[in-house]
Amino acid sequence: MNLDRAMFAFAGLMILVSVALAHFISPWWLLLTVFVGANLLQAAFTGFCPAAIVMGKLGLKPGCAFGAERR
Secondary structure: OOHHHHHHHHHHHHHHHHHHHHHHOOHHHHHHHHHHHHHHHHHHHHOOOHHHHHHHHOOOOOOOOOOHHHO
């Protein structure tokens, strides 16, 4: 698995978890969904994603979206 696929999986997981928490616990958990969506949007334009940097340091190889030239 490369960094790009790991980031997509992590973002999708965070969205699903936040929706489940909003349904079962409190609607305030939808703010996590908003945060993930805003972070995805800014990463699309800037190429900067803190989670991608952390995952890169954990040893995942970069793909096209989060290549070394983007950091």
